[in-house]
Amino acid sequence: MKHPTRFLIIMCLAGILSSLCIGGISYWFQKQHIIREAKTRSTLILDYINASSGFFEHSQKALVNELLHDTSNFYPELTNGFMLLREISELFATNNSEHNFHLASLNPLNKKNAATRDERRIIEKFRSNPQLQRHDGLIKENGDIFYYIASPVKVTGNFCLNCHGKPEKAPRAQVILYGMDSGYNWQVGDTVSAAIVRVSLQNSIREAKNNAMKLFFISFICFMLSFLALILFFDRG
Numbered sequence: 001m002k003h004p005t006r007f008l009i010i011m012c013l014a015g016i017l018s019s020l021c022i023g024g025i026s027y028w029f030q031k032q033h034i035i036r037e038a039k040t041r042s043t044l045i046l047d048y049i050n051a052s053s054g055f056f057e058h059s060q061k062a063l064v065n066e067l068l069h070d071t072s073n074f075y076p077e078l079t080n081g082f083m084l085l086r087e088i089s090e091l092f093a094t095n096n097s098e099h100n101f102h103l104a105s106l107n108p109l110n111k112k113n114a115a116t117r118d119e120r121r122i123i124e125k126f127r128s129n130p131q132l133q134r135h136d137g138l139i140k141e142n143g144d145i146f147y148y149i150a151s152p153v154k155v156t157g158n159f160c161l162n163c164h165g166k167p168e169k170a171p172r173a174q175v176i177l178y179g180m181d182s183g184y185n186w187q188v189g190d191t192v193s194a195a196i197v198r199v200s201l202q203n204s205i206r207e208a209k210n211n212a213m214k215l216f217f218i219s220f221i222c223f224m225l226s227f228l229a230l231i232l233f234f235d236r237g
């Protein structure tokens with residue numbers, strides 16, 4: 001061979017470029033798969049949460065209120081579906097650190113339900129587009145990347161204003177427990193909150209990056225071995 005060094009450099013560059021393409025494409029496919037998987041899981045969780053909430057609102061709540069007789073007593077753990085969801089999601093999170101449910105709210109009674117900056121953007125999206133029933137995407141928070149899916153929570157009727165209308169008219173026990181600063185003066189029809197399920201993608205994405213790197217090195221070694229075999233073959237010829 002006339003210029004073996006030049007040939008080797010060209011082949012080496014071609015090997016690096018092709019291996020980079022293989023690694024990059026593999027990473028892209030893996031990421032798409034991770035997002036699809038996160039979407040399936042979070043949709044399931046959100047549907048389950050909405051179904052539990054629907055059952056509570058339509059079947060259990062009236063019965064609980066009837067059994068309580070004296071409705072002047074304040075038992076939000078028994079009569080408030082939103083508190084139920086929050087408490088359940090906190091328990092759920094203890095064993096499922098990668099999944100998280102938040103009833104993100106713009107003006108909440110309970111500060112635990114206060115929306116973060118990114119969640120506020122999601123609620124604003126629902127407010128500016130009242131027909132929108134579901135919204136999903138990716139967000140970065142504290143160095144982690146999350147897939148999220150959200151559905152809007154609206155003030156469906158005057159009934160809500162018994163507790164979220166004027167603070168002076170809200171149950172006294174509620175005002176004592178949550179204060180008067182936040183969670184009031186809502187309007188019927190307003191989108192006040194979003195039920196958001198998040199799935200952390202950090203570990204899966206790190207794994208996808210590692211796999212892509214491995215594939216890059218393996219294909220680079222394969223390319224170089226094939227080129228060496230070619231050089232040997234032509235040298236003998």
Ligand code: HEC
Nearest residue numbers: 076082083086105108109110113154155159160163183193
């Ligand atoms: C009897 C009083 C009462 C009524 C009626 C009521 N809520 Fe609430 N709501 C509460 C309390 C108390 C909380 C705080 C629960 C917690 O600690 O997480 C709450 C929490 C919420 C939250 C989470 C944000 C926050 O304020 O902390 C949303 C959203 C919400 N309610 C929407 C509604 C809607 C919509 C209706 C009408 C369909 C309604 N509520 C009716 C008492 C009430």
